[in-house]
Amino acid sequence: MFTALEVFTTVLVGLMVGVEFSVAFVMNPIFKALPEDAGLLGRAHGGRMLGAVMPVWYITSLVLAGVRAVAGWHRPGTGLVVTGAALLLVSVIMSVLLLVPINNRGKTWTPENRPADWQEQSNRWDRFHYVRVAVIIAAFTCLVTALT
Structure with a gap:
């Protein structure tokens, strides 16, 4: 039973790292490259979808x-x-204090109601997210190393 807990925990954290890494280094660069307001709409939809799951x-x-x-x-x-676990706690605190407030605003943005500084806010979210990704990669590394 203990081994199952170790494996399940490590896999769950590993998948989370994969999703967040993909957001940082695949999805957001794609959104930034889209024409006109497509990127804004993509980020807003992603914010709603992942904001409910993450x-x-x-x-x-x-x-x-x-x-x-x-x-x-x-x-x-x-x-x-x-x-x-301590690093995962840091990532949760970072999320609540730094990322969630921006995401909660961004997920409601449309071309008609976006604020003038929406790109600055999105870039700030991205910078915080890069740090959070580094933190959860470190947490995952600790969990994987503990298995060996």
């Missing part, structure tokens, strides 16, 4: 990493799991 994914990943740390407290690699 909070559950982040919290579930954090909880599972915490459960794994407690359940395996005296096993090898637990220090790495605790570090990974």
Whole structure:
């Protein structure tokens, strides 16, 4: 059962990293390259769609990493799991304080109602997101390393 918890936690975090990496380095560059308002509309739709899923994914990943740390407290690699869980907590705090407020505004934007500084706000979200991606990659690395 413990091994299943380790594997499930690691896979869940790994998939989350993949999605967020794709947003940062694939989807957002595609949106920026689209003509006229297509990029704005794509980002708004992505903000609505992922904004509904990612909070559950982040919290579930954090909880599972915490459960794994407690359940395996005296096993090898637990220090790495605790570090990974702490990094996931940092990513949740970053999300709530820095990214979610921008996303909540951006997901409502249309060509008719976007603010004059919408691109600046989008670029700020991107910069925060790059940092968050680095944090969750580090968390994933800790979890994977704990398995070996």
